[in-house]
Amino acid sequence: MAAPFPNATLATPVPPPLPSLINARRLRAQRLGRALRLWVPVGILALILGMCFLLPLVVTLPSSTAGNILYNNEPPFSPGHLLGTDVQGVDFFSMLVYGGQVAFEIGVAVTVIGIVIGGTIGVIGGFATGWLDAVLGRVLDILLAFPALVLALVIAEGLGPSEIHVIYALSFFGIPFVGRFARGATVTIRGLPYITAARLSGTRRWRIIVRHVLPNIMPSIVTISLLGIGITIILEGALDFLGYGIQQPEASWGNMIALGQQVLTAQPEYVLIPSIALLVTVASLNMLGDALRERWGTQ
Amino acid sequence: MALVQQIQPLTGGSGARDRARRITGSPALRMVGRRLLAAIPVLIGVTFMTFAILSLLPNDTAQAILGLNASASAVAALNRSLGLDQPFLERYWHWLDNVLHGNFGTSVQGQSVNHELAIHVPTTLYLVLYALVVSVVLAIIVATLAARKPNGIADRISLAVCMLGLSTAPYVFAFILIIVFAVKLQWFPVLSGPIGGSPVSFFKNLTLPAAALGFGLFATYTRLLRADLVEQMQREDYIVTAKAKGVPPWRVLIKHALRNSMFNLITVVGVNLGGLVGAAAIIETIFQVQGIGNDLLTGISNHDAPLIEGITLVFALVTVLGNLLADLAYAVLDPRIRYGSSIS
Amino acid sequence: MTDALLQVDDLRVTFAVGGREVRAVDGVSFTVDPGRTLAIIGESGSGKTVCCRAILGLLPTGTAIGGSARLRGAELLGLSDAELRRYRGSDIAMVFQDPARSLNPTMRVGLQITEAIRTHRKVDRREAHTQAIELLRLVRMPAAERRFDEYPHQLSGGMRQRVMIAIALACRPKLLVADEATTALDVTTQAQIMELLLDLQTELDMALILISHDMGLAASYSDEVLVMYAGKIVEQAPATRLFGAEGAVRMRYTRALLDAIPHLERPAHAELPVVGGRPPDPTTRLPGCSFAPRCASAADDCLAKAPALLEHAPGHRWACWHPCENGVAS
Numbered sequence: 001m002a003a004p005f006p007n008a009t010l011a012t013p014v015p016p017p018l019p020s021l022i023n024a025r026r027l028r029a030q031r032l033g034r035a036l037r038l039w040v041p042v043g044i045l046a047l048i049l050g051m052c053f054l055l056p057l058v059v060t061l062p063s064s065t066a067g068n069i070l071y072n073n074e075p076p077f078s079p080g081h082l083l084g085t086d087v088q089g090v091d092f093f094s095m096l097v098y099g100g101q102v103a104f105e106i107g108v109a110v111t112v113i114g115i116v117i118g119g120t121i122g123v124i125g126g127f128a129t130g131w132l133d134a135v136l137g138r139v140l141d142i143l144l145a146f147p148a149l150v151l152a153l154v155i156a157e158g159l160g161p162s163e164i165h166v167i168y169a170l171s172f173f174g175i176p177f178v179g180r181f182a183r184g185a186t187v188t189i190r191g192l193p194y195i196t197a198a199r200l201s202g203t204r205r206w207r208i209i210v211r212h213v214l215p216n217i218m219p220s221i222v223t224i225s226l227l228g229i230g231i232t233i234i235l236e237g238a239l240d241f242l243g244y245g246i247q248q249p250e251a252s253w254g255n256m257i258a259l260g261q262q263v264l265t266a267q268p269e270y271v272l273i274p275s276i277a278l279l280v281t282v283a284s285l286n287m288l289g290d291a292l293r294e295r296w297g298t299q
Numbered sequence: 300m301a302l303v304q305q306i307q308p309l310t311g312g313s314g315a316r317d318r319a320r321r322i323t324g325s326p327a328l329r330m331v332g333r334r335l336l337a338a339i340p341v342l343i344g345v346t347f348m349t350f351a352i353l354s355l356l357p358n359d360t361a362q363a364i365l366g367l368n369a370s371a372s373a374v375a376a377l378n379r380s381l382g383l384d385q386p387f388l389e390r391y392w393h394w395l396d397n398v399l400h401g402n403f404g405t406s407v408q409g410q411s412v413n414h415e416l417a418i419h420v421p422t423t424l425y426l427v428l429y430a431l432v433v434s435v436v437l438a439i440i441v442a443t444l445a446a447r448k449p450n451g452i453a454d455r456i457s458l459a460v461c462m463l464g465l466s467t468a469p470y471v472f473a474f475i476l477i478i479v480f481a482v483k484l485q486w487f488p489v490l491s492g493p494i495g496g497s498p499v500s501f502f503k504n505l506t507l508p509a510a511a512l513g514f515g516l517f518a519t520y521t522r523l524l525r526a527d528l529v530e531q532m533q534r535e536d537y538i539v540t541a542k543a544k545g546v547p548p549w550r551v552l553i554k555h556a557l558r559n560s561m562f563n564l565i566t567v568v569g570v571n572l573g574g575l576v577g578a579a580a581i582i583e584t585i586f587q588v589q590g591i592g593n594d595l596l597t598g599i600s601n602h603d604a605p606l607i608e609g610i611t612l613v614f615a616l617v618t619v620l621g622n623l624l625a626d627l628a629y630a631v632l633d634p635r636i637r638y639g640s641s642i643s
Numbered sequence: 644m645t646d647a648l649l650q651v652d653d654l655r656v657t658f659a660v661g662g663r664e665v666r667a668v669d670g671v672s673f674t675v676d677p678g679r680t681l682a683i684i685g686e687s688g689s690g691k692t693v694c695c696r697a698i699l700g701l702l703p704t705g706t707a708i709g710g711s712a713r714l715r716g717a718e719l720l721g722l723s724d725a726e727l728r729r730y731r732g733s734d735i736a737m738v739f740q741d742p743a744r745s746l747n748p749t750m751r752v753g754l755q756i757t758e759a760i761r762t763h764r765k766v767d768r769r770e771a772h773t774q775a776i777e778l779l780r781l782v783r784m785p786a787a788e789r790r791f792d793e794y795p796h797q798l799s800g801g802m803r804q805r806v807m808i809a810i811a812l813a814c815r816p817k818l819l820v821a822d823e824a825t826t827a828l829d830v831t832t833q834a835q836i837m838e839l840l841l842d843l844q845t846e847l848d849m850a851l852i853l854i855s856h857d858m859g860l861a862a863s864y865s866d867e868v869l870v871m872y873a874g875k876i877v878e879q880a881p882a883t884r885l886f887g888a889e890g891a892v893r894m895r896y897t898r899a900l901l902d903a904i905p906h907l908e909r910p911a912h913a914e915l916p917v918v919g920g921r922p923p924d925p926t927t928r929l930p931g932c933s934f935a936p937r938c939a940s941a942a943d944d945c946l947a948k949a950p951a952l953l954e955h956a957p958g959h960r961w962a963c964w965h966p967c968e969n970g971v972a973s
Contacts, residue, residue: 027662141337142344145622147614149577150595154352154607157599234468238581241470242596257471264474265482275471283466533703536744542701543739544759544810545732548724554758555747634749634794 038291041284048281052100064094065249076269083273086259092270095251096277102163102252103281106236107229109167114174115225122179123217126186127209144180148173149235156239161247166239170232177231181224185217219296226289230282237278253278331627338619343395345615346608350391353604394608403612404605412609415594420613423590427572427579429505430513435568438520439557445521446528447552457521464518469578473511473585480507491586508586512579523567527560528552535559562629569625573618648850649675649698649735649818654710654720656690656697667693669874670710675818680844680851682865682882684858684900688922690874691854695820699735700727714818733763736811740823742803746795752806753779753791759813778809783839801832805839812843819844820852825860837864858900862886870897873923873933876952880959894961895938932963 055061062081072089074081083092121143125136155169189195189212198208233253239245240254248255253274260270397404403412445454481489491504532538532552541551580592587593591610598606630636656668668690675681685691696702698712698719712719714734719727739745747755756778757771766774772791779787782805795803804824811819821840825833841864844851853865861868861882868885870878878885878894885897899918920937923929931946932938938945942965952962 138340138344141341142348145341145345145573145615145618146348147573147577147611147618149574149580150607150611150614151349151352153580153596153599154349158353230466237468238470242581242584244599257474261474264478268478271471271474275468275474278468278471279463279466282468283462286462286466536739536741537747539701540739540745540807540810541747541758543699543731543737544813545728545730545762546758547728547762555750558749559747632749634751635796 034291034294037287038295041288041291044280044284045288048100048277048284049104052097052104056097061094061097062091064090064098064251066090073267086256086270087263090249090251092256092273095256096253096274098251099253099256099274100277100281102246102250103233103236103278106163106167106170107233110170110174110232111178111225111228113167113171114178114228115221117171118175118177118179119182119221121175122182122184123186123209123213125179126183127190127205127213140176140179140183143172143176146172146176148176149238152235152239153242153244156244161245161250163246166236166245169239169245170235173235174228174232177228178221178224182217182221185220186213189213189216219292223289223293223296226285226292230285233278233282330630331623334623334626338623341619342612342615346395346398346612347391349608349611350394351387353607354387354390394605398612403609412605415606416591416609416613419589419591419594422588423576423579423583423592425501426505426508426512426583426588426590427575430509430516430579431568431575433509434513434517434520435564438517438524438564441517442521442524442528443552443557445525446532446556447548449529454525457525461518461522464514465522467514469511469515470581470585472514473508473582476507476511477585489586491588493589505588508582508588511585512575512582515578516575519571520564520567524560524564527563528556531556531559562633565628565632566625569621569623569628572621572624573614576614576617646677647674648677648715650711650713651694651698652711652713654694654697654712655708656693656702657707659705666874668697671871671874671876672710673869673876673879675850675852677817677850678844678848679867680841680853680865681867681869682853682855682861683869683871684855684861685871686856686922688873689871691871692822694871695737695822695852695854699731699737700724701731701737729763732759732811732816733814734816735818735820736814736816737820737822738804738807738811738824741827742800742807743795743827745807746803748795750794751791752793752795752798756791756806756810756813759810763814774813775809778812779805781812781843782806782809784809800828801835804828804832804836808836808839808843812847815847816849818850818852820854822854823856824853826855826857840864858904870894870900872896875933875962876960877934877963878959878961879952880961884956884959894963895965896934899938 069089072085072087074085076082076084076092078084081091081093083096085091086095121136121140125133125140128136151172152169155172156166159165159168195208195212198212199205236245237252237254237257240247240252241258243258246252246255248259256274257271257278260267260272260274264271394404401413403416405411441457445451445457448454477489480486487503487507491508493500493504535556538551538555541555542548546554576592579590580595582588583590583592584596591613594606595610597603598610651674652672654668654671655666658665658667671690671694673681683691683694693702697706697708700719700722702708708720710720714730719730746752753772753775756775757768760766760771760774761768776787776791779790784790784802784805790798790802790806795806798806807824819840824840825836828836837860840851843849853860855861862885865882867881868879869876878897896918899916902916903918905915918937923933923936929936929946929949931944932941932949934941945965950962952960954960
């Protein structure tokens, strides 16, 4: 070991420090922004869900299907009617609340069906080889080529107006929606090296699906489902609006818009209020989906 | 002599003939052929299922034609003459056979379905194309402006607008447009009239419906394109090369990143074409545009099976064609597919 | 040093990653003379690439750059992007590592070259086309005219790299930076490309900076070698002083890198002395020598205080408390 050099002290002067990149304030603002983007939609959705599902349990609301024709066309903030009444005297706020129930029930039901059936077909189809791949591939292509709206209309009209029938009808949209996505995601993951490694080590295919594929696509399935719920609610509104889904006197947002259409120029609030409810709900779902995707990584 | 002739092609220039030869033998056309073949079972599958569902639903075409007061025997007789009492598979086979000969049958109303389609398909086509072209062009412009400075002002505004566009139901937006532009400002008619031949009537009658349809499209495309552009600019090596050459930032964005991002956009446009035509149906109803969407809705309420079948086939065709076009565009535009990897 | 082409003094680059500061380059100084070749050697993460990209302003936004980098006396750090663009591609050009990813896949190769030309010179398309073909011939591309219209995926790796070099040479830069330019190529092609670069250097009177992790490359092709570790220079000397018969490597790290090169003369099945451990976490900064945790001869003073880079022998600088004697690890 050589002796340390006597001149090896710090001969160069200490350089001036670089400007700090970490602006603490900006960092905090970024974190705040991210948190807001997640929790504000959650809050709004919680509010809406609470209003639609919990409120009627706590407060007795006027009927949403029948009203006193003497009190029709009351403006908002009239006594006993928070948002006024429609042309037949039915309380507007009640219609909004019960319409919201229907919207969420249908939206969630269709999406769940989509995940279960469409997701299964999609994942198996993404993983299958040989004849199963060909068959499932065709099935999925057919489902995707379906003009979903057309079929939904046909079914809804044919079966008759009812919430369950609307759910059946809209499943024709929901299944391919999730299915196509699940298949794409599965195919992508299937190409990853660690899946090949798992196959080579002899793991059975269904096991790979359950233990590797499913946990990995779950986050993106969740985010796409939120988008799906939003789209389903819009479609349900469209069905009702056209008269094929929930019909009068049952309340639904689409119905309200359809009825309000008649007095569009004179009293636009009859169209605007359910439209805004629809907009806020779907926007919150979309924003929540975006925020979750931000958190969990993009897919 | 032979040696010279062999060497010549190496030094020849790549002319148009060379390129043409490369395309016709290319994987692109072969893929198109394959896709077309694969599309046939899909179309059969879609129409078959539609037929099946229509048959399963409780409706009675003959009853619909004759009205509620018709006697049972009259209904039965009409059913027999229309061939509606035959087994389902036979009916489907007849229908398919007819369609392959170009005959879509007769609607419940008595008109030829061919005729209905011929009149109304172009209108819907105009509406859809109008909405599509404008939204794609606007999406490209806005996405480029937004991607120039991610998280800048233009970016934030565009993201907010897109969120609005994604979350608004087209029929709701239609009403807003009507209130603002047709009623208050009176720039456009509330209900769409006949499109006619002149560009003026075209724009006057189709602009509001196209806008209602296009807002959601614009939002989807802009979001997609912007995300793609930003990702390219931040992650791709060839962007660094371009910058290292001294190329100005706008040019890098447009000539390099945008060029590559278009592929994704085209795929999305093509794949969603079928859904777009379906969404147009509702818009057509609101604005009373005489397209097949409107026809479809009338047909559904009339239990008009032939009409429904015919229009469904058209919709399915559009979806399949849309997918095909997306693949084709990829094959033609992406040089990696067009020219294969001919490392010489 | 007044006629130096590029003079870098105390270059420091810091990134902000996930709320923490990362010192990628920590006080690097070197000089490049016209027509000479400098090799910057280091592991990944040593800061060698960041160094050169910082000079050209090619780092992503959100980077703090300090110090000085002067090209023929003109200060480059602190210039705006618009001002830097005038230097990029014309005075200083870069060739990157993976030509498959560094070329635009949807743009014809020839157009990518003409773009480089027309960004800095006012020439019409025809003239640029001619110049591009000239450049392709200069980089020894077979069938230059046909290649002009082809796409990157139609070319082999070596040809793609030639295209990259052609792009870099478009405006006859005085300084060419080859950032791991041959790493992605097979050995034969590597040699060809290196020979090409050296010939071009003589032909065009260019200075060359070779960034690599390959000591062998530095030994064969450079005039001066810079060894970087954890953002700092740890040894710097003319190539002749480091390698070959008179070579006297002082830094433990450099020694370890050299020892890790397999030689034919070694006995068969002898274990290859690799450098154990991993490069240090750039977010933390130890008080002592950065290499100490991995150094076989680390002593207490190594961990306590960081050695400064000093010129202990003429032309040969190193930063070590206990350097090797006579090129052999003791």
